[in-house]
């Protein structure tokens with residue numbers, strides 16, 4: 360769905376590449392402009408030539424005037440709500456994009472420590488994947504974010520506290536906005552600009568097109584991959600993940616683990632052990648039985664040494680979705696089968712981000728962004744508010 364955008368973000372790679380091709384900026388000046396824009400506090404509103412020259416004299420006055428003429432802004436979006444949990448482990452902000460669409464971004468912390476934070480970014484407004492248990496899916500796709508709008512989320516978060524990890528687990532399916540997501544990852548990893556290590560970026564996909572997972576090998580070979588599986592077989596997956604009907608489960612898993620195998624081959628000498636994160640949203644009487652656990656173990660058996668399974672108990676939302684959370688006993692039984700009986704690395708995840716919803720959030724159909732996954736202890740109830748998005752985060 361196309362969007363009519365008047366302003367351009369200084370972090371937008373399409374803009375930056377164009378300016379270099381036109382000879383308005385050299386490659387070196389482009390890099391200096393990015394470093395400068397990433398270093399100063401985010402500024403909302405119009406930016407004139409004096410502003411650009413002020414934060415980065417190296418671009419020169421002529422280029423600064425071009426930036427003004429082309430309506431380039433430091434921030435094309437504006438924060439309209441920010442909220443931190445009472446425990447202080449999560450801060451969520453709602454941002455209004457220049458065309459009025461709204462997205463959410465979430466900063467997640469280990470406890471209240473603000474030195475190793477993770478930001479969960481959105482890459483689309485709404486989502487066309489229509490997963491049955493996901494409120495974002497009920498919105499349909501309202502628009503793709505530009506790479507600049509994705510980076511702006513990181514820049515805002517990083518201005519609040521140092522961000523170490525970036526997870527593409529907010530609103531939208533990253534591979535459905537492939538070019539912008541890949542551009543944003545490249546910029547995040549660019550030396551001296553945003554300082555994010557590639558392996559600290561996690562891209563989460565429902566896997567609607569295995570060929571795109573194969574493309575990741577060429578485009579972003581060092582990022583971590585999370586696959587939203589949610590089912591132990593094709594039949595159940597087809598019921599809850601509509602895009603699954605076009606993708607044989609085995610082809611999907613093959614493509615995803617090939618990506619991990621490729622990473623392992625590349626990093627063998629460095630001793631890194633890349634893993635594929637399997638996200639599994641547990642829905643009562645749909646995919647939470649003992650048989651499902653055994654079937655999932657069988658399904659993933661060929662890749663046992665390369666899979667980390669995150670079990671995510673479903674949390675009800677106020678949108679009309681006919682699913683129920685699993686029974687606590689069923690969750691831990693499922694976990695036991697995977698971990699103790701079959702030797703998988705498996706975790707029951709609970710989310711951060713239990714911030715109270717408010718009116719704008721309601722307009723987003725009560726969608727709560729991602730939420731960092733933290734491990735629950737057996738015998739405890741996985742906490743949860745209105746979790747909508749099931750792609751899940753790791754730090």
Ligand code: SF4
Nearest residue numbers: 486488489490493496
């Ligand atoms: S779970 Fe992910 S892919 Fe599925 S509808 Fe929600 S945001 Fe889209």
